[in-house]
Amino acid sequence: MSECASTACGCSAGPIIQPTTQAPATTGSAQAVYRIENMDCPTEEALIRGKLVGLAGVVGLEFNLMQRTLAVRHELPSLFPVEQALTAIGMQAVRMDQASTGQTTKLSITKMDCPTEETLIRNKLGTMAGVADLDFNLMQRTLSVRHADQVLPDVLAALQALGFEAQVLDTAEAASPSASLVTTPTNWWPLGISFVTASAAEAVYWLHNGNHWSVVVLALVAVFTGGLSTYKKGWIALKNRNLNMNALMSIAVTGAMLIGHWPEAAMVMVLFALAEVIEAKSLDRARNAIRGLLDLTPEQATVQQADGTWREVGAKQIAIGSRVRVKPGERIALDGEVLEGRSAVNQAPITGESLPVEKSPGDPVFAGTINESGSFEYRVTAVASNSTLARIIHAVEAAQGSRAPTQRFVDQFARWYTPIVFGVAIAVALLPPLFMGAAWLDWIYRALVLLVVACPCALVISTPVSIVSGLAAAARHGILIKGGVYLEEGRKLRWLALDKTGTITHGKPAQTDFVTWGNALAANSRSIAASLAARSDHPVSKAVAQAAQTDGVALLDVAEFSALPGRGVQGQINGETYHLGNQRMLEALGQCTPELEQRIAALETMGKTVVMLVSAKGVHALFAVADTIKESSRSAIAELHALGINTMMLTGDNPHTAQAIAAQAGIDSAQGNLLPDDKLREVELLAIKGKVGMVGDGINDAPALARADIGFAMGAAGTDTAIETADVALMDDNLGKIPTFVRLSRATAQVLMQNIVLALGIKAVFLVLTFTGQATMWMAVFADMGASLLVVGNGLRLLRK
Numbered sequence: 001m002s003e004c005a006s007t008a009c010g011c012s013a014g015p016i017i018q019p020t021t022q023a024p025a026t027t028g029s030a031q032a033v034y035r036i037e038n039m040d041c042p043t044e045e046a047l048i049r050g051k052l053v054g055l056a057g058v059v060g061l062e063f064n065l066m067q068r069t070l071a072v073r074h075e076l077p078s079l080f081p082v083e084q085a086l087t088a089i090g091m092q093a094v095r096m097d098q099a100s101t102g103q104t105t106k107l108s109i110t111k112m113d114c115p116t117e118e119t120l121i122r123n124k125l126g127t128m129a130g131v132a133d134l135d136f137n138l139m140q141r142t143l144s145v146r147h148a149d150q151v152l153p154d155v156l157a158a159l160q161a162l163g164f165e166a167q168v169l170d171t172a173e174a175a176s177p178s179a180s181l182v183t184t185p186t187n188w189w190p191l192g193i194s195f196v197t198a199s200a201a202e203a204v205y206w207l208h209n210g211n212h213w214s215v216v217v218l219a220l221v222a223v224f225t226g227g228l229s230t231y232k233k234g235w236i237a238l239k240n241r242n243l244n245m246n247a248l249m250s251i252a253v254t255g256a257m258l259i260g261h262w263p264e265a266a267m268v269m270v271l272f273a274l275a276e277v278i279e280a281k282s283l284d285r286a287r288n289a290i291r292g293l294l295d296l297t298p299e300q301a302t303v304q305q306a307d308g309t310w311r312e313v314g315a316k317q318i319a320i321g322s323r324v325r326v327k328p329g330e331r332i333a334l335d336g337e338v339l340e341g342r343s344a345v346n347q348a349p350i351t352g353e354s355l356p357v358e359k360s361p362g363d364p365v366f367a368g369t370i371n372e373s374g375s376f377e378y379r380v381t382a383v384a385s386n387s388t389l390a391r392i393i394h395a396v397e398a399a400q401g402s403r404a405p406t407q408r409f410v411d412q413f414a415r416w417y418t419p420i421v422f423g424v425a426i427a428v429a430l431l432p433p434l435f436m437g438a439a440w441l442d443w444i445y446r447a448l449v450l451l452v453v454a455c456p457c458a459l460v461i462s463t464p465v466s467i468v469s470g471l472a473a474a475a476r477h478g479i480l481i482k483g484g485v486y487l488e489e490g491r492k493l494r495w496l497a498l499d500k501t502g503t504i505t506h507g508k509p510a511q512t513d514f515v516t517w518g519n520a521l522a523a524n525s526r527s528i529a530a531s532l533a534a535r536s537d538h539p540v541s542k543a544v545a546q547a548a549q550t551d552g553v554a555l556l557d558v559a560e561f562s563a564l565p566g567r568g569v570q571g572q573i574n575g576e577t578y579h580l581g582n583q584r585m586l587e588a589l590g591q592c593t594p595e596l597e598q599r600i601a602a603l604e605t606m607g608k609t610v611v612m613l614v615s616a617k618g619v620h621a622l623f624a625v626a627d628t629i630k631e632s633s634r635s636a637i638a639e640l641h642a643l644g645i646n647t648m649m650l651t652g653d654n655p656h657t658a659q660a661i662a663a664q665a666g667i668d669s670a671q672g673n674l675l676p677d678d679k680l681r682e683v684e685l686l687a688i689k690g691k692v693g694m695v696g697d698g699i700n701d702a703p704a705l706a707r708a709d710i711g712f713a714m715g716a717a718g719t720d721t722a723i724e725t726a727d728v729a730l731m732d733d734n735l736g737k738i739p740t741f742v743r744l745s746r747a748t749a750q751v752l753m754q755n756i757v758l759a760l761g762i763k764a765v766f767l768v769l770t771f772t773g774q775a776t777m778w779m780a781v782f783a784d785m786g787a788s789l790l791v792v793g794n795g796l797r798l799l800r801k
């Protein structure tokens with residue numbers, strides 16, 4: 001349950017889910033808003049309703065399945081009964097309106113980097129009064145604690161008692177990813193001494209053909225130089241009734257010394273300490289794969305001063321609105337908008353696409369990208385800590401914090417595995433000698449080997465490393481995945497629903513036909529239409545307005561302008577109401593004739609979109625606009641089909657055009673005339689058949705995007721919201737990133753599976769060998785270390801995908 005809470009916590013950082021801020025309906029009642037991660041279908045709503053409605057003190061429930069939130073209006077002194085009831089039916093509820101329940105403090109704990117330490121801390125703090133929620137991020141070594149106002153000192157003291165030095169991060173530090181890379185400091189000296197003395201103990205033992213006082217001394221030196229921190233950590237764990245690997249190793253090594261296996265105890269300790277170091281180093285590599293991206297931004301930039309001169313200034317000090325100059329070959333330091341000059345910029349660090357993009361005044365530029373040819377000046381639009389790149393890194397780091405399904409499974413497994421094997425070890429040490437007259441020392445030794453085998457670290461470590469590597473690899477391709485869940489689910493996609501305008505097509509249609517209708521004057525109807533169109537941001541309107549501007553058509557004053565989503569626009573010109581819109585609008589106005597319909601259909605089957613200018617007097621003109629499909633769309637659709645993913649186009653445009661464009665792009669099927677809710681309904685229908693993804697860019701796609709199992713946002717680099725709201729944000733508008741994402745997801749799943757099989761396989765082999773008496777302790781440690789290294793190495797392989 002606790003993991004799930006932390007997952008939800010990761011999500012709750014996103015701005016998608018806003019706590020409901022309605023005033024309570026009944027006076028005297030309060031409202032609590034929960035985000036319930038695993039509540040997304042009506043049967044769950046029914047379950048929760050059934051459980052909570054009967055609860056004394058609960059006055060009202062408000063469900064939002066789309067946002068997975070539940071607002072509880074209540075008259076309770078404490079929400080404990082509500083939370084308990086939710087937990088009892090398996091709902092992972094996280095309080096959203098945190099402000100009322102204390103505060104969240106983010107702590108940096110440098111020594112916390114492995115799941116066993118997490119368990120230790122969780123057990124200690126999880127039961128502490130005043131602590132509401134814990135959110136671990138082992139990769140960043142941070143812990144966010146939600147707690148009552150006064151308990152922070154207690155929290156810090158508790159951590160201290162566990163041997164962890166915690167540092168409170170202030171809000172600014174917590175929000176912006178720091179540029180510095182994290183590395184685990186290693187103290188090589190004790191390890192070296194330990195290794196030498198352990199080897200010497202082995203050698204002396206061999207020379208003497210048995211134990212000798214010098215063997216004992218050498219072994220003790222080896223154990224205490226190499227294993228002191230293991231012992232310390234193991235002792236803390238045992239005191240907290242926790243069997244982590246440090247505890248297991250401490251017991252095993254101590255046991256081995258007690259039964260006189262001195263050189264082996266020494267060797268086991270050295271190997272274990274070494275394995276720890278190597279593991280920590282590999283984890284650093286995975287961690288820094290993402291941080292490394294931030295190193296791409298230069299520390300300095302050339303900024304214009306108040307007196308007009310140019311000066312080198314530290315990037316962090318540069319304010320929004322400053323004017324910055326970039327030389328050819330230089331990296332861009334901050335996000336901005338080009339003011340003067342032209343150049344080609346390599347945007348690979350953001351979009352994963354190394355083909356240079358032409359930049360001229362008005363175009364956006366991004367921190368971390370490389371200016372290739374010309375020099376130009378730009379106006380800064382975001383401070384260094386809020387650049388697109390910084391936000392990407394922040395999002396990926398947050399994504400690591402949330403647990404992917406496999407990790408949840410593995411953690412759950414490890415929780416049972418270790419105590420069970422520990423129990424078996426005790427049985428092995430006691431039962432055969434007691435009841436079958438077997439030799440004590442022999443079976444105690446076997447039990448100690450089992451303790452080493454009981455260590456689940458290879459298994460536990462393999463999942464986060466693989467997921468982080470997958471996330472980092474995706475980020476390098478310009479694919480921002482907002483949680484390990486999506487990386488794991490991507491391989492299961494059966495359907496991809498695609499928006500048309502701006503997703504498959506360029507989204508920049510041009511007017512192709514202008515047809516007068518009835519007895520209107522051509523010039524007059526063009527200027528009326530253009531005047532209305534100029535007021536709208538819709539691509540179809542833009543095309544009409546653009547064509548009129550090119551032809552020098554004069555614009556008129558528009559009053560009472562309004563947009564009619566999915567239909568068109570309307571407004572008053574010279575006291576008369578005009579509409580500019582599609583056939584749906586025409587029908588609503590009752591102005592459709594068979595003759596007109598025929599004309600429209602003829603244009604639409606050519607893949608054009610038609611809008612009409614209509615007033616009370618009738619239809620005045622037809623405007624046809626045509627959009628072109630992106631070259632990348634065709635090949636992306638073909639790749640998706642090759643991956644076994646079906647495609648369906650969902651568009652607000654008319655069915656004829658939809659068919660024509662779908663045919664050009666090679667899409668399986670197309671649905672036209674859809675309003676936002678219709679798109680949502682279509683996605684829901686597809687969801688019955690399997691995992692469904694939806695890719696779109698417009699506002700009219702938002703409900704469908706949110707409902708899809710994976711919502712992809714296109715062209716996220718320029719926009720503020722797309723990065724935050726989508727499940728997967730594609731930094732440019734190349735559909736080809738979706739097959740790349742699916743392949744990466746499949747590769748990740750494969751690595752995860754290989755790692756689990758590998759880690760468990762080695763354990764299984766040793767379990768058998770221990771019972772047959774063929775396994776020695778140091779072989780078990782060696783195998784455990786080997787397994788850890790193999791799974792970590794295998795996970796890091798994803799970084800190169």
Ligand SMILES: Nc1ncnc2c1ncn2[C@@H]1O[C@H](COP(=O)(O)OP(=O)(O)OP(=O)(O)O)[C@@H](O)[C@H]1O
Binds near residue numbers: 653
């Ligand atoms: N502001 C507008 N100006 C002109 N026509 C409009 C406007 N808004 C909607 N329309 C008409 O309604 C149709 C549907 O619009 P909608 O915005 O739902 O979808 P779309 O942008 O065409 O396609 P997609 O769903 O693929 O993004 C448009 O094709 C156009 O004919």
Ligand SMILES: [Zn+2]
Binds near residue numbers: 245456457458784785
């Ligand atoms: Zn281990």
